[in-house]
Every structure is written in structure tokens, then in C-alpha cells.
Amino acid sequence: MSLRINDIAPDFTADSTEGEIRFHEWLGDSYAIIFSHPRDFTPVCTTEFGAVAQLAAEFEKRNTKVIGVSVDSVEDHRKWKNDIAQVAGVPANFAIIDDTSLTVAKAYDMLPAEYYLPGEGRSPADSATVRAVFIIGPDKKVRLTMTYPMSIGRNFAEILRALDAVRKTDGVPLATPANWVPGEDVIVALSLDDKAAAEKFGPLDIRLPYLRYAKDPA
Numbered sequence: 001m002s003l004r005i006n007d008i009a010p011d012f013t014a015d016s017t018e019g020e021i022r023f024h025e026w027l028g029d030s031y032a033i034i035f036s037h038p039r040d041f042t043p044v045c046t047t048e049f050g051a052v053a054q055l056a057a058e059f060e061k062r063n064t065k066v067i068g069v070s071v072d073s074v075e076d077h078r079k080w081k082n083d084i085a086q087v088a089g090v091p092a093n094f095a096i097i098d099d100t101s102l103t104v105a106k107a108y109d110m111l112p113a114e115y116y117l118p119g120e121g122r123s124p125a126d127s128a129t130v131r132a133v134f135i136i137g138p139d140k141k142v143r144l145t146m147t148y149p150m151s152i153g154r155n156f157a158e159i160l161r162a163l164d165a166v167r168k169t170d171g172v173p174l175a176t177p178a179n180w181v182p183g184e185d186v187i188v189a190l191s192l193d194d195k196a197a198a199e200k201f202g203p204l205d206i207r208l209p210y211l212r213y214a215k216d217p218a
Helices: 023-027 043-054 056-061 074-088 103-107 156-169 194-201
Strands: 031-037 064-070 095-098 131-136 142-148 186-188 205-208 211-214
Touching (some): 023 064, 031 043, 031 156, 043 056, 043 064, 043 074, 043 156, 056 064, 131 156, 142 156
Parallel strands (some): 064 095
Antiparallel strands (some): 131 142, 186 211
């Protein structure tokens, strides 16, 4: 069964390029982004890990840890980091998990439909992890998921934007509209009436009875 929003993210213990990781303990009181990849030394994945490396300071500002998952060994991951640094122009200073056992891939339902076919006639590509993204909150709950096919590189600007939206609305009666970016107006939840909403968030821009904007409480 696939993970759903607000499920507790499966805990796991795994070897990584940063040593053994016990996921919930490693997470602590931070947010986390888990992103999976089919294999090391593959073209699209290399560009994606490079993008993550370039955003290291942005994730740090947001109290967010990033961790990669790939089905190859720690030894291969460490060699691959040299290629990633060459492409990105910066070192890839984040942990990459050794998931040769597929333990994490299975726990997070990262495998494609073909994985569940009978073994006979199934190629290695059928069992390759898809490009999945999970944003996990400090409470260890799944806050957001994204899944990309193997042929499509992820948009890490969108992942960063989604992280901002998750953090903006975390534990407060707010939502973000389509295409929202930090600093733009937010939507006030219907759990507050107009008076309570204005008292909490200031003047409202009421477009419809159920669509009320307020200034971003940055």
C-alpha cells in the first residue's frame, strides 16, 4: 500500500555515504526531503543530484535535511559524487543511502508497477526505483509526495517552492493558491470566520465567500 499524506514516514536503518543512518533519529526536529534514483552513474540522476548540491544553502535556511536513495553501494555512491561535483561545480555534501536490498524503496513504495510482475522475463529496468520525492515533517509525518517517471528530470525549483508552502501552512489555518511563491498573498482557511480571520491575519481580500486572501505573514 502506498504512503499517504499524514502517514508516519517509515523508519529505517541504512548505510550511507555519511555512515549508518537511523532515519527518525537522523531527522530530529528538522524537515527532510527524500529523493530516490534508479541507479548511480546515470545521466538524468547526475544532473538532479547536482541541482540538490547547488541548493544546499537554501535547504539549510529552511531547517531541511536532504537524503538521496539509490540501489547501488556506498562505494559506488562515493565515486559517483566526484561526477556530481564536476557537473554541479560544488560538492555533493549530503547523504546517499545504500539501498541495494531495496528496503527503503519497498517501504516507501518507490518501485514501478512492473516490479510486481512475475520474475520470469522481468528485466532489471522493471525493478528500478522511480524518481520519487517525499517531504517529511519534524513530526515524522509525510507532508507531500511527488513521483516522476525515469525519463523526466525533476524540477527542484518546484520542490523548493513546495517545501516553502508546506512550512508556511504547517499548523496554521492557511493555504497557498496556485503558483504561489513566498511573499505573495495566502488563502485563509474556512475554519475561521471573516472576523476571526481579519483579527489573526489582517485585512482580507474577499474574492468569493470561500476564497479569502491575506498578506503573507512572513
